[in-house]
Amino acid sequence: MRSLDKHFGYAHTEFEMQLSGNSGVLEALPPALEPRPARSASLVDLRRGDAAILERIDLPGEDARRLMELGFLPGARVTAGLTAPGGDPCVFQVDGSEIALRRETASRLKVRVDGSRKKQ
């Protein structure tokens, strides 16, 4: 278990994240977590090897659909992988594939940290 780095350099990460300890690939969303737009972590908060459960995609329908077709579905488990030099874009492991996203996109993918660390 490791906590999120809350001084990652991004304003919207300035809060304590509750580690849920849940795991599993496709999970239903606990309704209590639903409406917290300003206070949730996103994929950019994950460090290499961190896994999290995707909660929602804050992007227009068409863009969200593209991401979902690649496996970024709410409830899916996403693991942060390697990055390009300079840390952007970052590769994420999701649904059996590796997909690279830029920070600006990754920050729109809100997650709930599941705590368990996937082995690299």
Add this chain to the structure above:
Amino acid sequence: MSDCSSCHGCAPAAVLPFPGAALKTVAVIGPPNSGKTTLFNRLTGLRQKVANFPGVTVEQHTGVADLPDGRSIRLIDLPGVYSLQPRSEDEQVAHDVLTGQRTDTPKPEGVLLVLDSTNLARHLMLAAPILALGLPTLVILNMADDLRSRGGKLNLSALSAELGAPVALVSARQGEGIGQIQDFLAGVMPKPAPKELPVLQDVPKCRAWAGHVSGQAAYRAPIPPKWTRRLDSIFLHPIAGPAVFAVVVIAVFQTIFALGDPSKDAVDRLVQLCGNWVGHVLHNPALRSLLVDGVITGVGSVIAFLPQILCLFLFIGILEDSGYLARAALIADRTMARVGLQGKSFIPLLSAYACAVPAIMSTRTIENKRDRTATILIAPFMTCSARLPVYSLIIAAFIPNRPIVGFFLSTRTVAMIGLYLLGFVMAVATAKALKSSVLKSGRTPFLLEMPSYRWPTVQSLGLRLLDRSKVFLQRAGTVILLVTVLLWVAANVPTHNGQPPQIAESLAGTVGRTIEPIIKPLGFDWKVGIGLITSLAARETIVATLGTIYGMDPEKQKIGLEAALRQDLTPGGAVALLVFFAFAMQCISTIAVVRRETGGWKWPAFQFAYMSAVAYAGAFIAAQLIR
């Protein structure tokens, strides 16, 4: 999708109306990175051709697959798509072909659905809309070798029963399971009972269904590819990664320089031999002159590039097929983002150093339309190999070869690198200007799938090279041949008492002198002017043109082309000519391909005007600075 759901009722009846009858036209479809093209190549081999679907910018690959029983089947390779919802142009074409809505393409009688067996659950999402079409479909689980070696497995008959369609486990790369596909195409493959499939509109439901089906088939996902992880920890390492990237880019450049020269000399000699032979055989002086000075010299000077271009395409092919190109795009993304582009633009721009035509064709991987247009517009600024003979000739004529840093760096190399940089800088400046004005993008996310590393196959590389050389030779055989013949005629009329005129008195000379006032400020005379006009067809034609013009002048013929140029051009004019060629869009093929890829004359017209203006201004400044 409404007519897909209506197909449901008739799905059982649509399964091969005549048992045992072979299918005539079959579509091949699958998500990107499913190995669809490898399979298509495996089935059709050399019997394939590439065209564009009329009216859209999507490439249409068709081929003929020969069955062991001697019959042949037409295969249509559809673009790689994740779903059949007609949103992008690719999806629209795939949807329209499969539903028989395209008048130019016959409605397929069957479908080969290619899925990656190592990522089955996600790839099965495409199975729902495809099977719902009600066409006889073979579900091909590709990359069986990977699945096995990484410890994945599944129950094929359970999957087949669950989908209501025959399933084949195949490795297109190794040729495993191809017999089953041929059985299906021949209509002799047993089919399971058809199954009613749910109509799924939204992605999460579709993914849940795919998960359920793969669960029913006892699918065990393979362990992550060990070698891909290991290689990525090097290729995406903060220090080693960029180093490897730099080595790869340098290697590509080295290919252009080093491998090109000896092979070019060989082709040159061959052309000369050909010319000598024709000169001996033909006795009619006019016809001999046309063939030797016009056709053979002109077309030969272009074919001389073929080895070089093929070397480069081999390189790019290896990078793409191995999976490294996606990593290169990832590494390049941040730098490309600075000029408003993205990592996927890097691949086309690198290819543009070989030739802008395939580069512009490869911009298809960029989904964002504005990024794609911007990449197309700046690609011709990259120093393509057609500029090399022009650069080589003028550099060799005007810059003495002196070493700067020992063996590695000489004055001529520096000049050459400087010209490469000049084009690159102008491309960056243009991209920046475009992306902050007319082509400013919305915030479409950048998505890049990282495929597993794979050994490129000789077959797929070979087919790629064959395809490229066909395109290139067609160009040399048509456009450039036409231009050289026209030029020869222009240089040989009007005749005086049956004798060809002095070059200055000929039609070409008249045209050259007419435009001389316009190009005089750049330091060019009328002979270079003729070269500029003929090189509108293709840049390298100017070398052949100047060769023809000086070849007709007995005095100049004695001293050779380089010395003749030194007499006619000042050093300032030479630099101006180099700058002009670095910037100008002198290539009919590029103009044609831009029109095709952007779907109209607007962008190619803008591009031609813009690049010509930049070329004129740049050459003018160079000529005024260096006197």
